[in-house]
Amino acid sequence: MPLLIKICGLKSAELVDTAIEAGADLIGFVHFAKSPRHLDLSDIGRLIKHVNGRAQTTILTVNPDEDLLEHLLALDPDYIQLHGQETVERVDHIKNMGARVIKALPIGDREDLDAVPLYAAHADLLILDAKPPADAAHPGGNGEVFDWTLLKALDPSLKFMLSGGLTIDNVEQAIRDVQPFGLDLSSGVEVRKGEKDAGLIKEFMRRARD
């Protein structure tokens, strides 16, 4: 089965087209005010319409309240991505609202793996991302790689997307060593925080798909 590849934090229709034409399966839009990739609801709605079914879409948010969730669901993304401290009960609740849910889990050490089978039984997709540095302004999109060898302790039948610091230089090794179900990335195809580069997106996708 081909790798599911998600590119997160796209902000323009042109770069959305670049990512889709290069073969991205899932496009992520960030709604988190402190992020350099933050978009307001009207821009996210416009970009989801622009994708128009050519790829799947997700809106990424952090510990959303009911009111925000209702606004996000009205934009009709394929998934809501949760990147905060949302519990499995919260994941279930959001699914009951009619959403498919991607849950991101921070991985820094062996103990962090305990949450993986638990959330795998509730979320539609799981992202295993690097634990953010203590002084990070946002819980994801920090370009940090975690120790992939930790993942050897997981049940091999668990499906997850590998995330955290993926770049054109480490993507082939990541696929070889980890053999994930999917990949998720943001900073690795940026020239500056929040600014994606078409050439890096194409090169990343070429190396990931070869």
Ligand SMILES: O=C(O)c1ccccc1NCC(=O)[C@H](O)[C@H](O)COP(=O)(O)O
């Ligand atoms: O991207 C952000 O700015 C962001 C802000 C708040 C919560 C999560 C965020 N990103 C989550 C993602 O899905 C990223 O793709 C993932 O953390 C990997 O990022 P990177 O290490 O930069 O590739």
